[in-house]
Amino acid sequence: MSELPRGAQVGEGVYTTLLWQGGPPATWPLHLARLQRDAAQVGLPPPPLETLRQQIDHYLTQCPDPSGQGEPLWRLRIRWWADGGNSLAEPAVGGVLELSARALAADERAAGPVRLVTAGPARWPRRWAGAKITSIGEDLAWRHWALGQGADDAVLCDAQGNWSETPTAALLLGLEDGRLATPGPDSWPVRSTSLQALAERLRALGQPAVAAVRLGPADRAQVRWMLLLNAVIGARPVAELDGARLQAPPLALQQLALELTQPVASK
Amino acid sequence: MRGRQTSSAPSSQPAWSWAMTGSGPRRWAALGGPTGDPPQALAVAAQHVAAQRCFHLPRAGSQAAALEIFAQLDADLRRGWAVAGFWSYELGAALELPGYSVGAEGDAEWICFDPKHLQRVVLPAPPQPWQRAFPPLPADLAGQGPAYRRSAAEVLEKIRAGEVYQVNLTAQAALPFGGWPDALAALAAVQAVQSVPYAAVFQGARHQLICGSMERFLSVRGQQVSSRPIKGTAPRHADPAQDAAQAQALRQAPKERAENTMIVDMVRNDLQRAAVPGSVQVIEMLETVGYATLWHLESEVAAQLAEPGQLGSLLRATLPPASVTGCPKIQAMRVIAQLEGRRRGPYCGALGVAFPDGSADLAVAIRTLWLDGQTARFGVGAGLVADSEPEAEWAETCLKAQSPLAILQLLRGGQ
Numbered sequence: 001m002s003e004l005p006r007g008a009q010v011g012e013g014v015y016t017t018l019l020w021q022g023g024p025p026a027t028w029p030l031h032l033a034r035l036q037r038d039a040a041q042v043g044l045p046p047p048p049l050e051t052l053r054q055q056i057d058h059y060l061t062q063c064p065d066p067s068g069q070g071e072p073l074w075r076l077r078i079r080w081w082a083d084g085g086n087s088l089a090e091p092a093v094g095g096v097l098e099l100s101a102r103a104l105a106a107d108e109r110a111a112g113p114v115r116l117v118t119a120g121p122a123r124w125p126r127r128w129a130g131a132k133i134t135s136i137g138e139d140l141a142w143r144h145w146a147l148g149q150g151a152d153d154a155v156l157c158d159a160q161g162n163w164s165e166t167p168t169a170a171l172l173l174g175l176e177d178g179r180l181a182t183p184g185p186d187s188w189p190v191r192s193t194s195l196q197a198l199a200e201r202l203r204a205l206g207q208p209a210v211a212a213v214r215l216g217p218a219d220r221a222q223v224r225w226m227l228l229l230n231a232v233i234g235a236r237p238v239a240e241l242d243g244a245r246l247q248a249p250p251l252a253l254q255q256l257a258l259e260l261t262q263p264v265a266s267k
Numbered sequence: 268m269r270g271r272q273t274s275s276a277p278s279s280q281p282a283w284s285w286a287m288t289g290s291g292p293r294r295w296a297a298l299g300g301p302t303g304d305p306p307q308a309l310a311v312a313a314q315h316v317a318a319q320r321c322f323h324l325p326r327a328g329s330q331a332a333a334l335e336i337f338a339q340l341d342a343d344l345r346r347g348w349a350v351a352g353f354w355s356y357e358l359g360a361a362l363e364l365p366g367y368s369v370g371a372e373g374d375a376e377w378i379c380f381d382p383k384h385l386q387r388v389v390l391p392a393p394p395q396p397w398q399r400a401f402p403p404l405p406a407d408l409a410g411q412g413p414a415y416r417r418s419a420a421e422v423l424e425k426i427r428a429g430e431v432y433q434v435n436l437t438a439q440a441a442l443p444f445g446g447w448p449d450a451l452a453a454l455a456a457v458q459a460v461q462s463v464p465y466a467a468v469f470q471g472a473r474h475q476l477i478c479g480s481m482e483r484f485l486s487v488r489g490q491q492v493s494s495r496p497i498k499g500t501a502p503r504h505a506d507p508a509q510d511a512a513q514a515q516a517l518r519q520a521p522k523e524r525a526e527n528t529m530i531v532d533m534v535r536n537d538l539q540r541a542a543v544p545g546s547v548q549v550i551e552m553l554e555t556v557g558y559a560t561l562w563h564l565e566s567e568v569a570a571q572l573a574e575p576g577q578l579g580s581l582l583r584a585t586l587p588p589a590s591v592t593g594c595p596k597i598q599a600m601r602v603i604a605q606l607e608g609r610r611r612g613p614y615c616g617a618l619g620v621a622f623p624d625g626s627a628d629l630a631v632a633i634r635t636l637w638l639d640g641q642t643a644r645f646g647v648g649a650g651l652v653a654d655s656e657p658e659a660e661w662a663e664t665c666l667k668a669q670s671p672l673a674i675l676q677l678l679r680g681g682q
Contacts, residue, residue, distance in 0.1 A: 023573070026536050029544035071334070204532035205432055205594060206525050250429025255598035264540040264584040 005096040007044075007081030012092050013134035014038035014047075015079040016193070018231040019104065020060065021263040022071050024053075027231065030193040031078075037191075038131040039080055045095050047080040052097070059099050066103040073263070074101040075108070075232055079134060108232060110258055113239030113248075116166070116226075117146050118217070119154035123164040123188040132190045139167035153228075155241065158187050162216040165189040169228035169236070172198070173215065174249060176222045184212035194229040197260045198253070217242075225249040227257075234258035308388055308454065315384035317348055321472045322375040329361035336375050337579030343379050344578060344623050352377025353469060353476060353618040353632060356611040359586030363597045364604065376471040382622055390455045401560075401669045402676050408440035408647075408668060412661055418606040419657035425602060426653050433529050434593035434602050437611065437648025438664060440671075444643035448678045453477045456677040460670050461559030465630030467618060475638045476613055477678075479670050481558055482565075482631040484588045484617050489625065490575045492538060493550070496590040497631075498530045498650050499523035499564030500663050503557065514555045514562050526650045527553055527564045533589035533596055534568045540584035542570035560669045576625035582617065588631045591615035593650070613637050614646035634670050645671040 007013030016031045018024060024031075035047050056076065065072050077100045084093030119142040123129075139156060143166075146154035155171070156164045164183050165171055170192035173181045180202070183189050199210040215223070226238035227249040235257035237249050320343070322336045336358065343350055355374045415438050422434045448456075450468040453475075457466040463481040470476075483495035501517040504510040517523055531549060539547050551567040574580055591611075593599025614637070619629035636645045647667040649660040 023540070026539040032544065201532060201536070204535075205529050207432070252429050252431050252595055252598060255431075255595035259536065259595050259597060264580075 005081040005098075006084045006086050006092060007079075007096065007134065009086055010082070010088060011133060011135040012042050012044060012082035013079055014042055014044065014132055015077060015134050016132060016231075017075065017077045018193075019109075019261060019263050020056065020074040020076040020101070023263055025231070025261050025263045027193050027197045027260055030196055031231070034132065034191055034193055035078065035080060038133070039095075041131045042082075042128055042133060043092060044080060044082055047095065048097060052078070055097070056099060060101060063101060073104045075104045076101045081134070104232070110234055110254075111236055113237045114152040114228065115150075115240040116153055116155050116238055117149050117151040117242055118157050118161070118163065119146060120157035120164075121159040121161075122154075122156040123158045125188065129188045130185060130191050136167060143167045151240075157216070160216065162187045162214050165192075166228060169230040169233065170195040172210065172227040172229055172249075172253070173223050174225040174227075174247075176224055178208065180208050180210045181213045181215060182210055184214055186214060192229060194231050194234075194257060194261055198229065198257050201256055201260065202253075220244065227253060229257055231261045234261045308390060308451075315380055316378055317381060318343070318379040319472070320352070320375070320377050320379070324357060324361050324374045333358050333361040333374075334583070337583050339579075340375075340377070340582070340621075341577055341579035343377075344576070344621060344625075346379075347381065347623045348379035349382040349620065349622045350377045350379050351469065351620040353471070353613045353616055354582060354586060354629075355613055355616040356587045356591065358616065359582075360600055360604070362583065362586070364600055376469075388451065390451050390458075391449075392455065402672045404665055404668060405440055405442050405672070407442065408438060408665070411438045411440075414438075415661050415664065416657040419651055419655070419660050421606060422602065422651045423653070423655060423657070426651070431598050431602055432594045433526060433650055433652045434599045434606075435591050435615075435648050435650045436603070436660070437591075437607060437615065437646050439609070439611075439614070439644055439646045440668065441642050441644045442675065443641070444638055444675065444679070445641055447475055447638065447640060448477075450475070453674075453678060456674050459677060460673040463558065463634070465619070465628075467630065469618060473639060474613070476618060476632070477636040477638070477674060478618050478630060478632055479634040479636075479674060480618070480630040480632060481556075481563070482588075482590065482633055484619070484629040484631045485581060485585065485627060486629075487572070487575075487578070487581070487621075487625060487627040490543075490571050491569060492542070492572050492581065493567060493569040494534050494538060494585075494588075495551075495565055495567045496527070496530045496534050496588070497563045497565050498527040498590055499553075500649070500666065501562040502666055503559070503561055510557075514557065517562050517564060518553065518555050522652060522654045523564055524553060525652050525654075527566055529594045529652070530590045530650070531566045531568060533592075533594055537585040537589055537596075538568060538570040541572060541574070541581050543573050546571035558670075560673075561666055578621050578625075578627055586617060587615055588617065590650070591631060591633070591648070611646060612644075614644075615648075634667065636671050636674060643675055647671075 016035055018031055032049050039047055079098040081096040082092035083096050122142055142154040153166045164187040175181055225247045228236040235254040238246055324332050358374045425431050453468045457479045463479055465480040467478040482497045486493050501513045504513050535547050547570040550569050554565045556563050556565050613632050616632050617629040618632040621627035636643050647664045649663040
């Protein structure tokens with residue numbers, strides 16, 4: 001029996017999740033850059049980016065095609081774990097690359113509005129804050145808690161109740177004065193490739209910049225709408241936050257997020 | 268005022284000179300050019316035509332059918348054939364909006380040939396000297412003004428509501444035109460009206476396409492791909508000082524710059540889907556280029572292909588061209604389908620030639636006529652952004668009708 005990699009037990013692991021359909025989406029370089037940056041932050045050696053694409057292509061061609069259409073839409077997860085002993089007294093050695101994929105369920109992308117409740121505190125200054133580390137069990141526990149409250153997901157907060165993100169998605173908010181906002185780094189959200197790509201697109205389109213700000217319950221009256229972003233769902237509007245209704249986000253923003261995260265079928 | 272003027276030459280001129288002989292009474296199947304003096308194009312004798320492809324998308328399952336078409340294209344190129352033809356707007360739309368396409372008029376057609384059989388042909392003189400007098404707007408198109416302005420107002424409402432940032436809204440004209448012009452004469456007529464880099468004629472199974480496009484959709488050389496989107500338009504003026512002022516005003520107009528900038532960003536996004544990560548670059552931005560009938564703002568985006576030699580994959584990632592859709596692209600295509608309510612067909616698709624070594628030159632099929640033996644059709648349009656005015660956009664649309672109308676006028680005179 002093989003022992004789990006050290007990263008799987010001790011937490012020295014980083015990951016990214018994205019869609020793949022014959023190839024990656026346009027945000028692929030951002031995923032690679034984040035893997036590299038997060039690995040450095042966690043103290044891991046650089047992931048083997050130069051061979052990663054070939055390994056993914058090779059790996060996915062070995063997988064049975066669940067769609068029967070010849071070009072399945074995969075939800076691909078790339079993990080880069082520390083190897084070595086399981087004692088923190090010992091330094092991490094090398095790295096283990098793990099790829100896992102499953103066909104995307106029909107209701108995972110561009111799904112309907114979601115109801116959120118605030119949860120936490122679940123974000124605080126910590127050594128690896130901002131990195132997309134593999135230890136997300138506590139975050140997912142908050143999601144379970146939210147489901148128990150009759151909501152669909154949880155907005156993770158810091159100790160002062162400021163919003164940060166959901167366990168698996170970044171937040172984009174539309175404010176009353178027309179500004180676009182996202183919780184800033186002092187609320188400790190993970191660096192989101194989808195949010196970064198969308199902000200860059202909006203800037204290129206001459207649209208308002210996305211401001212990184214501190215937002216919490218006291219700012220609720222300023223928030224007109226809220227959008228969840230990640231590389232799998234694309235964009236999902238928030239219908240309710242803590243039982244209070246929100247307006248529908250601009251459709252153009254949702255569509256941009258979908259386009260940015262959609263891979264291109266190549267065959 | 269005739270010809271193409273630019274303050275600096277585009278980074279790479281397309282090697283756009285090709286021709287195909289067809290069979291039967293339509294001697295020429297496709298040709299592009301001309302180049303040189305006297306004007307000439309490359310041709311292939313009829314006996315060297317290896318295969319002809321013609322595809323219609325089904326109402327149901329059009330996405331899968333579109334992928335099959337691209338697979339066939341790559342298979343033809345892998346066999347060592349060159350191909351020349353067109354790929355319709357609906358072919359691209361079918362990929363993103365399943366069920367949208369209707370395959371009534373042909374969604375992709377191309378002919379295959381061995382590139383070693385290319386030969387040069389000299390083009391005839393234009394059917395008659397063009398007097399540089401633009402024909403009046405035909406009643407069919409002029410009558411669409413109110414509907415276009417209403418649709419434009421709806422687009423602006425959608426922009427204000429945050430549904431979309433830009434939409435390229437078009438209209439189509441249909442004029443009686445019997446018979447089939449000689450392809451060489453048609454190509455000469457295109458170039459007589461205005462010198463454009465993507466003049467071409469393609470004789471398909473049911474239609475003859477006469478292309479007077481100045482817009483590069485995709486140019487591939489080795490691993491390098493480039494696109495040169497056009498957005499931003501102003502009329503030319505007979506007086507040189509006023510003409511220069513028009514160009515200057517175009518360069519500085521916030522609305523025109525916004526149109527172009529948005530489309531450049533979309534092209535970046537489209538190319539990135541097929542490119543080596545991090546290789547997409549904007550080479551040129553907001554270049555003012557003058558043609559006989561108008562000024563345009565042009566930009567150029569280039570990238571390194573992740574899979575060189577896979578034209579089908581590249582089209583899969585980029586068709587329809589960004590400049591004829593809007594932003595966000597798919598949402599804009601939905602709005603276009605809703606407001607235009609009819610096929611664009613070859614118009615706003617891709618038209619061009621590709622070779623087995625991976626090189627290719629495809630134009631955005633604008634300023635393009637398609638003839639069916641009884642009727643000549645063409646489409647014209649304009650990009651609408653937040654500060655557009657319906658009346659001005661309709662005027663721009665009508666301005667763009669000048670060159671196809673002038674080509675028709677020459678062809679009528681020459682029949």
